[in-house]
Amino acid sequence: xxxxxxxxxxxxxxxxxxxxxxxxxxxxxxxxxxxxxxxxxxxxxxxxxxxxxxxxxxxxxxxxxxxxxxxxxxxxxxxxxxxxxxxxxxxxxxxxxxxxxxxxxxxxxxxxxxxxxxxxxxxxxxxxxxxxxxxxxxxxxxxxxxxxxxxxxxxxxxxxxxxxxxxxxxxxxxxxxxxxxxxxxxxxxxxxxxxxxxxxxxxxxxxxxxxxxxxxxxxxxxxxxxxxxxxxxxxxxxxxxxxxxxxxxxxxxxxxxxxxxxxxxxxxxxxxxxxxxxxxxxxxxxxxxxxxxxxxxxxxxxxxxxxxxxxxxxxxxxxxxxxxxxxxxxxxxxxxxxxxxxxxxxxxxxxxxxxxxxxxxxxxxxxxxxxxxxxxxxxxxxxxxxxxxxxxxxxxxxxxxxxxxxxxxxxxxxxxxxxxxxxxxxxxxxxxxxxxxxxxxxxxxx
Numbered sequence: 156x157x158x159x160x161x162x163x164x165x166x167x168x169x170x171x172x173x174x175x176x177x178x179x180x181x182x183x184x185x186x187x188x189x190x191x192x193x194x195x196x197x198x199x200x201x202x203x204x205x206x207x208x209x210x211x212x213x214x215x216x217x218x219x220x221x222x223x224x225x226x227x228x229x230x231x232x233x234x235x236x237x238x239x240x241x242x243x244x245x246x247x248x249x250x251x252x253x254x255x256x257x258x259x260x261x262x263x264x265x266x267x268x269x270x271x272x273x274x275x276x277x278x279x280x281x282x283x284x285x286x287x288x289x290x291x292x293x294x295x296x297x298x299x300x301x302x303x304x305x306x307x308x309x310x311x312x313x314x315x316x317x318x319x320x321x322x323x324x325x326x327x328x329x330x331x332x333x334x335x336x337x338x339x340x341x342x343x344x345x346x347x348x349x350x351x352x353x354x355x356x357x358x359x360x361x362x363x364x365x366x367x368x369x370x371x372x373x374x375x376x377x378x379x380x381x382x383x384x385x386x387x388x389x390x391x392x393x394x395x396x397x398x399x400x401x402x403x404x405x406x407x408x409x410x411x412x413x414x415x416x417x418x419x420x421x422x423x424x425x426x427x428x429x430x431x432x433x434x435x436x437x438x439x440x441x442x443x444x445x446x447x448x449x450x451x452x453x454x455x456x457x458x459x460x461x462x463x464x465x466x467x468x469x470x471x472x473x474x475x476x477x478x479x480x481x482x483x484x485x486x487x488x489x490x491x492x493x494x495x496x497x498x499x500x501x502x503x504x505x506x507x508x509x510x511x512x513x514x515x516x517x518x519x520x521x522x523x524x525x526x527x528x529x530x531x532x533x534x535x536x537x538x539x540x541x542x543x544x545x546x547x548x549x550x551x552x553x554x555x556x557x558x559x560x561x562x563x564x565x566x567x568x569x570x571x572x573x574x575x576x577x578x579x580x581x582x583x584x585x586x587x588x589x590x591x592x593x594x595x596x597x598x599x600x601x
Contacts, residue, residue: 159185160499160508161326165311167296169195170205171485172471173331174278175492177288178225180329183499183508187288188323190313192295199236199276199396207479208271209445210362211391211403216243216266217579218486221493226281230267236277237396238269241375244574248374250428251560252382258564259374262571266578268376268393270401274485294321299328299337299467305345308466311337327466327509331488335455335473341464349460354452355542356478356535359411361446362403363419364395365438372434379426383537386410389480390423390431402435405480408540414446451542452478452535454528458517468495468513475524478535483527486579494519526576526583558598559586569594 164184166173169191180187193204201208214222223229234240241247245261282288293316300322302309310324330338342348377392387407395401404412404422412422423432454475457463471488498515502508533552535541546552563570569591575581586592 158500158503159183160503162186163188163324164327164329165190165323165325166329166331167311167337168331168333169193169279169290169292170331170333170471171275171278172333172488172491173329174275174282175222175225175489176329176331176470176495177282178285179492179496179499180327181285181288182496183503184326185287187285189282189288189290190294190296190311190323191290191292193292195279195290195292196276199270199273201272205271205275207447208275210271210360210447210479211393211401211482212271212274212485213393213482214267214269214274215482215486215578216264216575218489219266220580221486221489222278224493225489225496226278229277229281230265232277232281233267233269233274236269236273238267238273239375239394239396240265241268241394243578244570246375248377248430250377250379250430252380252427254560254564255428257560258570260567260570262567262574268395270395273396296332296337299330299341301341301344301464306462306464308341308464325466327468327512329468329470330473331470333472333476335469338467338469338473341467342460345464347460350456352454352456353543354478354532354535355450356452356480357408357540358405358449358478358480359407359446360403360405360449360480361412361414361419361422361444362401363416363435363444364441365400365402365435366441367394367398367400368434368438377430377434379428379431382427383534384539386427387538388422388426390426392431392434399441400435400438402431407538411448412446414444416440416444419444449479452476452528452531454524458514458521460514463513463517465513466509468516470495474517474520475528477527478531481527481531481534483531483579487523487527490523490579491516491520494523522582523579527579529583530576554599555586555595558595561598562595 161184163186164180166177166189169189177189193202249257295314297312300310308328310322313321379390381389390404392402477483536545563573
């Protein structure tokens with residue numbers, strides 16, 4: 156590779172973030188090795204290391220387009236594998252308080268609905284087709300090794316299936332473990348870990364899969380939003396490959412969905428609207444009920460550190476773990492991979508391309524994180540039980556959001572703008588447009 160800036164890059168974790176990162180590195184390193192502790196299945200099925208994959212996942216348009224840029228034809232691959240196209244925002248019934256449903260309009264762009272294992276399988280298949288990328292499953296990263304200078308990553312030590320272990324040299328080590336444990340271990344050894352911001356959301360959700368009944372409806376997916384802050388109960392119904400529905404029921408604090416079939420149906424029956432319960436009451440179950448708990452969103456401020464080890468790069472959830480209720484994590488990781496690929500390409504002619512890469516990437520990542528984090532934080536803090544540093548302007552932000560939705564209900568252009576922000580196609584700052592602000596404020600007196 157004439158544009159290579161290093162011999163070998165190592166990615167820890169073969170989830171969505173790790174696979175996207177491997178693609179970003181492939182243009183700039185002679186070899187890329189992805190190590191994964193799980194056995195990677197040959198089919199789109201659940202694996203042990205991703206228990207959250209049993210629940211509803213959303214690939215937002217911003218993430219979908221980022222992956223399509225990295226892998227041309229990616230969306231076609233999804234469809235061939237069984238993903239269900241959804242017209243935005245015609246095929247989704249959004250049930251918001253005061254709007255049951257919110258107006259449905261066709262804005263001429265598509266997203267795709269499928270299981271998390273299918274997304275990962277399609278992405279993994281594309282990565283495996285890259286000639287200089289190797290996926291090593293049943294290979295658990297134990298620790299990052301630092302060079303004698305004390306500031307540069309040299310290798311990653313792994314436990315392998317044969318029990319022998321292996322040390323893999325690395326010009327750059329991307330930590331896509333989710334927990335960021337490799338990165339945090341190195342920083343502790345070197346004397347300091349980053350500050351972090353946590354939002355204690357205490358979310359619990361339960362998921363069940365159903366065969367789609369024969370009766371047709373005028374929607375393909377349903378989102379039922381709770382009446383905040385008096386209720387935490389919401390639910391999401393998404394179509395899956397193989398003519399199935401996945402229904403995830405969501406609650407917070409002391410009102411979380413149970414893990415048995417009768418309890419799940421009872422919870423669904425008490426949602427704010429009957430749409431989802433009516434759809435599944437007599438539908439055929441495919442398996443049982445799966446539960447998952449998410450205590451807190453966590454954002455690690457690596458960008459605030461005065462120095463950072465050369466050749467180490469936390470990625471995706473290792474930097475920011477989002478409340479999964481909003482479906483932002485996979486898409487942000489995909490967008491981070493695009494920024495990383497651009498950064499590496501821009502540094503190809505530098506005498507030391509990896510010098511300062513970490514801080515440069517963290518600055519880029521913060522720009523991507525700011526919109527989804529701020530949107531989620533405002534909605535999470537609408538509940539007084541949520542723990543963490545509450546925004547000083549929370550009341551005005553929530554009032555602006557309610558007024559913006561009233562305007563969007565009547566104005567298709569504003570409706571599409573809100574969806575573009577929601578799907579991470581545009582930043583939250585577009586809401587500061589003076590004319591839009593004037594029109595939003597006008598609805599306060601309407």
